[in-house]
Every structure is written in C-alpha cells, then in structure tokens.
Amino acid sequence: MAGEDRKLKLRIENVYKEYKxxxxxxVALNGVNLDIMENEFICVVGPSGCGKSTLxxxxxxxxxxxxxxxxxxxxxxxxxxxxxxxxxQQYALFPWQTVLKNVMFGPQMKRMPKxxxxxxxxxxxxxxxxEGFENSYPKELSGGMKQRVAIARAYANxxxxxxxxxxxxxxxxxxxxQLQTELLKTWEEEKKTCFFITHDVDEAILLAQRVVIMSxxxxxxxxxxxxxxxxxxxxxxxxxxxxxxxxAEIWNEVYQEYLEVxx
Amino acid sequence: xxDKKKRNLSKQVWLLISLAVAILVWYLLSLGKATGRSxxxxxxxxxxxxxxxxxxxxxxxxxxxxSMICVAAGFSLGFVTAVPVAxxxxxxxxxQKILMPWINFIRNIPALAYAPLIVIMVGVxxxxxxxxxxxxxxxxxxxxxxxxxANIDNTLIKAARVLGANDVDIFFRITLPxxxxxxxxxxxxxxxxxxxxxxxxxxxxxxxxxxxxxRALSGTFExxxxxxxxxxxxxxxxxxxxxxxxxxxxxxxxxxxxxx
Numbered sequence: 046m047a048g049e050d051r052k053l054k055l056r057i058e059n060v061y062k063e064y065k066x067x068x069x070x071x072v073a074l075n076g077v078n079l080d081i082m083e084n085e086f087i088c089v090v091g092p093s094g095c096g097k098s099t100l101x102x103x104x105x106x107x108x109x110x111x112x113x114x115x116x117x118x119x120x121x122x123x124x125x126x127x128x129x130x131x132x133x134q135q136y137a138l139f140p141w142q143t144v145l146k147n148v149m150f151g152p153q154m155k156r157m158p159k160x161x162x163x164x165x166x167x168x169x170x171x172x173x174x175x176e177g178f179e180n181s182y183p184k185e186l187s188g189g190m191k192q193r194v195a196i197a198r199a200y201a202n203x204x205x206x207x208x209x210x211x212x213x214x215x216x217x218x219x220x221x222x223q224l225q226t227e228l229l230k231t232w233e234e235e236k237k238t239c240f241f242i243t244h245d246v247d248e249a250i251l252l253a254q255r256v257v258i259m260s261x262x263x264x265x266x267x268x269x270x271x272x273x274x275x276x277x278x279x280x281x282x283x284x285x286x287x288x289x290x291x292x293a294e295i296w297n298e299v300y301q302e303y304l305e306v307x308x
Numbered sequence: 309x310x311d312k313k314k315r316n317l318s319k320q321v322w323l324l325i326s327l328a329v330a331i332l333v334w335y336l337l338s339l340g341k342a343t344g345r346s347x348x349x350x351x352x353x354x355x356x357x358x359x360x361x362x363x364x365x366x367x368x369x370x371x372x373x374x375s376m377i378c379v380a381a382g383f384s385l386g387f388v389t390a391v392p393v394a395x396x397x398x399x400x401x402x403x404q405k406i407l408m409p410w411i412n413f414i415r416n417i418p419a420l421a422y423a424p425l426i427v428i429m430v431g432v433x434x435x436x437x438x439x440x441x442x443x444x445x446x447x448x449x450x451x452x453x454x455x456x457x458a459n460i461d462n463t464l465i466k467a468a469r470v471l472g473a474n475d476v477d478i479f480f481r482i483t484l485p486x487x488x489x490x491x492x493x494x495x496x497x498x499x500x501x502x503x504x505x506x507x508x509x510x511x512x513x514x515x516x517x518x519x520x521x522x523r524a525l526s527g528t529f530e531x532x533x534x535x536x537x538x539x540x541x542x543x544x545x546x547x548x549x550x551x552x553x554x555x556x557x558x559x560x561x562x563x564x565x566x567x568x
C-alpha cells in the first residue's frame with residue numbers, strides 16, 4: 046500500500062485556480078488537496094477540462110495557483126526547479142538539436158563540464174534504448190522514439206519528482222504498451238516519485254500505486270483509489286481479475302464525470 | 309540512388325524545355341508588329357544592346373554597381389533594424405500595439421508615392437534610394453520576423469524552463485534558433501521587396517542605376533536595351549533567391565517538412 050511509513054514528498058494544499066478570459070472567469074481547480082509520498086507512483090485520471098494539466102503545471106512551477114500552494118519536501122514551490130522533471134504530451138524536443146544535444150540540455154543548464162554532460166546524456170539515451178540515434182534529429186524519429194528522448198532528457202537532470210502530462214497520449218496502442226512497460230521497469234529500479242496524468246484508465250491502473258479521479262469543472266479530487274496489485278507488473282497484469290474489478294470501478298466514476306461534462 | 313539521378317536529370321531536362329518554350333513565345337512576340345516593338349528578339353536585345361550599353365555608353369556596369377549598392381545598403385539597414393524591432397514588438401505588447409498599425413498602413417502604400425518626399429528631405433543621389441529601400445525592406449521583414457517569434461511553440465520554452473534554463477539561455481538556445489526559419493523567409497521577402505522598390509527608389513533623380521536607366525531608355529523608346537535591363541533584374545532576383553535557398557538548406561535542415 047502507498048507507504049504509511051514513507052516520507053511525504055509533495056503536498057498539494059487547497060489549490061484553487063481560476064482563469065480570467067473574455068467570457069468571464071473559469072474555475073479550473075477548486076480546492077485540491079493531495080499528499081504524495083516519496084517514491085510513490087500517482088496517476089491522475091479525469092475527463093478533459095477537469096484541470097489535471099493545470100494541476101501539473103502548478104506543481105511544475107509553470108503556472109501559479111490563484112490561492113493555495115504546493116510544497117516539495119516542505120518547501121513552498123514558487124517557480125520551476127530542476128528537482129521536478131516534466132515530460133509533455135507533445136514531446137517538446139528542440140527540433141534544431143540532435144538527440145544527444147537534447148538530452149544534454151539539462152546538465153548543460155547546470156553548467157556542468159561538457160564531457161560530463163555528454164556522458165550523462167549517453168547513459169540515459171542507452172537507458173531508453175536509443176543507442177545509435179545520438180546524432181539523429183527529432184524529425185527523423187517516430188513518435189515513440191521522440192517520447193523516449195523526452196523521457197531521457199527529463200531523467201538526465203536527475204529529478205526527484207517526475208511530472209508526466211499524458212506522455213503516451215499521442216502514441217499508437219503497441220508503442221504505448223511498450224513505453225508503459227519500460228516506464229514501469231525504470232520506476233521499479235529507480236523509484237522516483239511519479240505524478241502521471243492520463244485519460245486512459247487501463248494505463249492508470251497498470252502504472253500507479255494510487256489512482257486519483259478528478260471531477261470536471263471545477264476540478265476537484267473526487268476519489269482516490271489505491272491499486273493493490275503487487276509489482277512487478279507488466280502488460281499481463283491487465284488480465285488480472287483484480288485489475289478488471291478496479292477498471293470497472295474507476296471507469297464508472299470517470300464515465301459519470303464525462304457525462305457531467307457533456308451536459 | 310539511381311532513382312534520384314534520374315529525377316535530377318529530368319529536372320534539368322524540364323528546365324531546358326521551359327527555357328525553349330519561353331524563347332519560342334518571345335520569338336512569336338517579336339514577329340508581331342505591335343508586340344515586336346516591345347519585344348525585339350535575342351539578336352537586338354543581347355547581341356546588339358549588350359555591347360552598346362556596356363562598352364559604347366559605358367553604362368551597364370556603373371548602373372549595376374549603383375543599384376547593387378543601393379539594394380545592399382538599404383537591405384542591410386532594413387535587416388539590422390527589423391530584427392531588434394521585431395523582438396521588441398514580440399516581447400513588449402505596447403511597442404507592438406503602437407507600431408504595428410503604422411507598419412501595416414505604410415506597407416500598403418506603393419513606395420513610388422512617397423519617394424519624392426524623401427528626395428525633398430535628403431536631396432538626390434543614392435541616399436534617397438537607400439532610405440526608400442530601407443523603409444520597404446524593414447517593414448516586410450519586421451512583420452515576418454515578428455510573426456515568427458509570436459508563434460514559437462510555447463511548450464519548447466516551458467520544456468527549457470523546467471530543465472533549468474534562465475531567460476538568457478531561453479533567448480539564445482530556444483527563441484533564436486526557433487526564429488531562424490522566419491528570419492530566412494524574411495530575408496527572401498526583403499530582398500524581393502528591395503528589388504521591387506529599386507525602380508521607385510531610382511525614379512527620382514538618381515544618376516545611375518538599373519531602374520533609373522530603364523526609365524531613361526523609355527524616354528527614347530529604346531526597347532531592346534530596356535528589355536536587356538529587365539532580364540538582368542530578373543536574373544539578379546533569381547540568383548539572390550538561389551542564395552537564400554542555399555543558406556536555408558544549411559541552417560534549417562532540422563525542420564520537419566511535408567513531403568510532396
């Protein structure tokens with residue numbers, strides 16, 4: 046179970062966020078509270094527009110909460126920080142740089158010596174299985190490969206928390222399954238705290254220790270479901286009877302929210 | 309490999325065919341009574357006019373040099389001013405809100421219309437021509453580069469920021485490289501605008517220049533040398549475009565292109 050004896054890593058406290066647009070004020074998040082333990086794998090599911098990406102952006106320090114706050118190791122988050130790595134759905138690779146240079150970016154920003162940056166980059170390129178593509182440009186890679194580069198780039202900065210915003214959402218089913226398996230393996234080895242957003246309930250149950258279900262407009266946490274399926278997990282886990290039960294339960298909740306949005 | 313060679317070969321063949329068609333059309337035009345007055349064939353346009361303009365009147369080379377100086381100076385001034393102004397407009401909304409309407413307003417006025425105002429201001433010679441080309445190339449390039457900076461994928465900036473980049477890093481490592489394709493497009497359009505403006509620029513009191521010469525020749529109804537000059541202008545434009553294409557291939561090969 047999501048370790049009671051483990052250390053609190055990330056605290057989300059009463060986060061409220063509104064956007065002022067031309068058609069009035071939209072409340073994106075309405076009082077979100079969540080404690081994430083060290084090494085924990087959290088998945089957030091919910092219909093589109095429930096503010097899950099907004100929440101991730103606030104934790105990343107890219108957006109500011111209207112009220113409420115996030116704390117990392119008890120320290121207030123006021124901006125971006127290298128201890129929080131982000132993987133975006135649209136890969137966000139720098140197209141004018143090779144795979145190697147993309148992965149080197151983080152270490153270079155830390156003003157490390159060049160050969161050290163390169164060594165780190167090569168290590169993580171190998172980890173995501175892209176050895177031999179160091180000098181390729183993003184345009185020469187498939188979607189799955191691009192996302193592997195983005196994951197390697199995030200890892201190269203050695204973050205304590207990995208924030209992933211629907212990272213596999215744009216990939217085909219086979220590639221997605223493969224990357225899920227790889228991510229599970231890496232997480233089981235490195236045990237970095239993961240905050241993973243998805244709209245795919247299967248994906249959430251497969252990966253997470255706890256699945257957070259968010260309700261639509263304004264975004265709130267509706268329910269938190271602990272996933273009591275032991276690791277190591279793989280694609281075979283999806284045919285586990287407990288997996289099926291959890292899937293039915295979570296799917297039902299998410300679907301209700303989806304209907305709510307459609308109204 | 310073999311396929312590519314074949315395609316290249318056929319590309320050149322098509323170019324030759326295209327040239328042949330153009331010469332044929334030109335020839336047919338030169339036969340007509342009225343069209344013949346305006347389009348004398350190769351014999352008159354090149355073989356007679358070229359030595360006449362180049363050696364007898366000693367005009368072609370000074371005209372060419374004078375025009376190229378005007379375009380180069382005007383374009384360079386346009387470029388070095390357009391780049392920083394475009395960045396200022398992208399970064400500071402008030403700058404954009406104040407300047408943009410006027411850039412768009414002036415951009416749509418033919419340069420020929422306000423050329424005399426410049427001459428009244430600075431006198432005749434190369435100076436008004438350079439200023440006119442500066443204004444026109446500046447506006448074209450400013451609008452294009454601004455559009456490029458304004459449309460930079462925000463996710464890239466976010467990605468750089470979460471990886472620890474500060475504002476200076478983001479400018480040199482994200483904004484600048486992301487803007488390069490737009491700067492190249494701006495250069496292409498700017499050079500085109502420069503050449504187009506050249507005629508207006510040299511229309512008021514220039515002592516030499518390709519544009520000035522064409523107007524002078526029109527006064528004496530010498531269509532053959534005029535046609536020669538017009539073709540030279542066309543060739544200059546084409547060569548500049550080829551140069552920009554070459555630079556583009558060198559600098560922006562990383563771009564994803566939709567293959568036809």
